[in-house]
Amino acid sequence: MDLGLDGKVALITGGSKGIGEAITRTFLAEGAHVANVNRSTTEGEALAAEYAAKGQRCKFIQGDLTRMEDCQRAVQTTLDEFGQIDTLVNNAGVNDGVSLTDGPQAFLESLQRNLVHYYAMVHYALDALKSSSGAIINISSKVAATGQGGTSGYAASKGGINGMTREWALDLAADNIRVNTVVPAETWTPLYAALIDQSSDPTAARRQIEDLIPLGKRFTTAQEIADMVVFLSSQRSLHTTGQIHYVDGGYTHLDRKYTSGSNRIDLSK
Ligand code: NAP
Numbered sequence: 001m002d003l004g005l006d007g008k009v010a011l012i013t014g015g016s017k018g019i020g021e022a023i024t025r026t027f028l029a030e031g032a033h034v035a036n037v038n039r040s041t042t043e044g045e046a047l048a049a050e051y052a053a054k055g056q057r058c059k060f061i062q063g064d065l066t067r068m069e070d071c072q073r074a075v076q077t078t079l080d081e082f083g084q085i086d087t088l089v090n091n092a093g094v095n096d097g098v099s100l101t102d103g104p105q106a107f108l109e110s111l112q113r114n115l116v117h118y119y120a121m122v123h124y125a126l127d128a129l130k131s132s133s134g135a136i137i138n139i140s141s142k143v144a145a146t147g148q149g150g151t152s153g154y155a156a157s158k159g160g161i162n163g164m165t166r167e168w169a170l171d172l173a174a175d176n177i178r179v180n181t182v183v184p185a186e187t188w189t190p191l192y193a194a195l196i197d198q199s200s201d202p203t204a205a206r207r208q209i210e211d212l213i214p215l216g217k218r219f220t221t222a223q224e225i226a227d228m229v230v231f232l233s234s235q236r237s238l239h240t241t242g243q244i245h246y247v248d249g250g251y252t253h254l255d256r257k258y259t260s261g262s263n264r265i266d267l268s269k
Helices: 018-029 042-052 068-082 104-132 152-175 190-197 202-210 222-233
Strands: 009-013 033-038 058-062 087-090 135-139 178-183 243-246
Touching (some): 009 018, 009 104, 018 033, 018 087, 018 222, 033 068, 042 058, 058 068, 068 104, 087 104, 087 222, 104 135, 135 152, 135 222, 152 178, 152 243, 178 222, 190 202
Parallel strands (some): 009 033, 009 087, 033 058, 087 135, 135 178, 178 243
């Protein structure tokens, strides 16, 4: 399938690590140019150098997305570099565990880390996206649907992202801008691996989570999230908008009494 992304420009937040890195690499594999915004520099600069050596453009933009001026500068730098934005991928976020007991100021700061920059990036990129009849892809989380406990700021942010997806799809349909969200649940990334490694028995901890994932009893790969993001950005997805796509092996919605471990009900008996 030719996705028609050759020469297109994707602006990706948090495109240096984890799911974002897979998204960056997948756009580049399809011949697109990438602008990648991150706070940290090492991985983003390494990606830029790796692809420059292959004759491809993966512009690294250092910035902290909790600062609105950095969001605006990221959009402007992308336009200065490439002259257009065809896809905006709002991906950067952190499950920061800001809970009911942490108070309103901590809650607001969590929204700054996880929600406000999604809005700001779209706001600043709007004219460019109108010119390109572009696409917006947001990365949300299953936590918006399931809750997690102890993470009010993150849950509110991801719920907000899902809500804004519908809102923007309506807002922007007349401009032929499509807006979709991709929802990971349990996706294997270096950060996730590091968290599991902190448990007393990492192998058992991993198996315990995998047992809850109906399809294949395994984590989703970052590549599987990236493939959906890149498809939704493409010309092969021109009539899909306002949708919330769960790429999670059935984790969020399938009935656990038929799928999980020792509690599994076997209807064949
Ligand atoms: P990750 O490995 O921590 O990567 C996040 C990236 O975003 C990093 O490159 C980080 O870089 C960047 N970033 C974060 N905050 C930033 C800020 N304020 N300004 C600039 N860059 C920032 O996380 P991930 O697991 O790939 O998660 C990516 C997205 O998927 C997030 O929205 C997350 O909520 C969602 N998600 C992931 C899972 C999962 O299982 N992995 C599940 C549900 C949802 P620096 O910190 O170096 O700047």
